[in-house]
Amino acid sequence: MLFQHATLADGRTRDVRVEGEQIAAVDADLTPADDERVVDATDRLLLPGAIDAHVHFRQPGYEHKETWETGSRSAAAGGVTTVVDQPNTSPPTTSGEAFDEKAAFAEQSLVDWGINGGVTGEWDPDSLFSRPLFALGEVFLADSTGNMGIEADLFADAVARAAEEDVVVTVHAEDATLFDQSAKERAADDYDAWSAYRAAEAEAAAVERALAVGGDSAAQIHIAHTSTPEGADLAHDAGATCEVTPHHLFLSRDDYDELGTKGRMNPPLRSEERRAGMVDRLVDGTIDVVATDHAPHTETEKDAGIWDAPSGVPGVETMLPLLLEEARNGTLSHERVRDVTAANVAEIFDLPRKGSVEVGNDADLVLVDPEASREIRGDELHSNCGWTPFEGRQGVFPELTLVRGDVAYERDGDGGESFGDAAGQNVRQ
Known part of the structure; x- marks a missing residue:
């Protein structure tokens, strides 16, 4: 396949040739071969496929919310070519056996993938680290709201072991001891009570604790879904990395x-x-990565009071379109979008063949018309849950997504769509 006259994120116009699974050439003027598919990319933006370092594809255990098939179709339609799945499925990915079970389901994926191992009182580090593990996470530091929460001593032991194995530690940083218990007295239809309960101060405190433990162990700490400027600044100033949703x-x-x-x-x-x-911190470089924390639930499950509804929203299909809309409006540059969705992620998690449009890299490529903005509608997305918190907002969606040279998603000029086969691979294999 040959993309002619494509605009890269840095503004250069180049022809890009794909041969097999790799990018074979990036040049100003390439001649098409006789049997080569030629894509006229004039006035189109050609980006490296996005790497979403934080998804919950729910399988095994919660297939009514999402599966590897539906989640990866949603990813491909949104320009995401690699995902990292988190461990709080059922069973949780805390042992080699659970890892293998999830990896078997991941063979249904259209996009490349990695699996994070989790830490609980039942985790089996020897069997986990013997697998092609992507990272150690999501570690819920002092989070009392799920079966992945761990105590300080276990967290320190896990971080030390991760440092020995040269594995990134992905931390969910909220200190439950600082949650505002008085907020629980507020009514079930007082939706803002959830934000009052899980107070912003709880994040900064947990980030500080995680950084302190990581520093003692010389571990690489990555703060997941940072939600406050205070948390992002702490991570950045300490030389850790962080993501925002x-x-x-x-x-x-x-x-x-x-x-x-x-x-x-x-x-x-x-x-x-x-x-x-x-x-502001995304624009100025304080924040390293945008990752979705794609955590779908059905609308029926969400139709409850604020104290009973499950936490989480879908997002893997709308991340890149929303950021490209910000670039269209002038808030972000296309280079910054590339960095926070691909280049920085590949560097942090050691994926040397992904994250950039360069000769020899995997041909994970996304073609978009940077001016083709359209309304986001949940019933047009591909997640199993069928809704989006961004209903009615604008996004710039891909026309074509390649995963290692194969078409994973394509949209024609009339709005028709087609998907490729389940050919995703474990990026650690």
């Missing part, structure tokens, strides 16, 4: 009236001032 960039406590319990997630939505602060 699209919902913490584009939604705030001001949106609860419209979202209701569809706006409940962990960490929760923050104030409009803090949301704007996160955008």
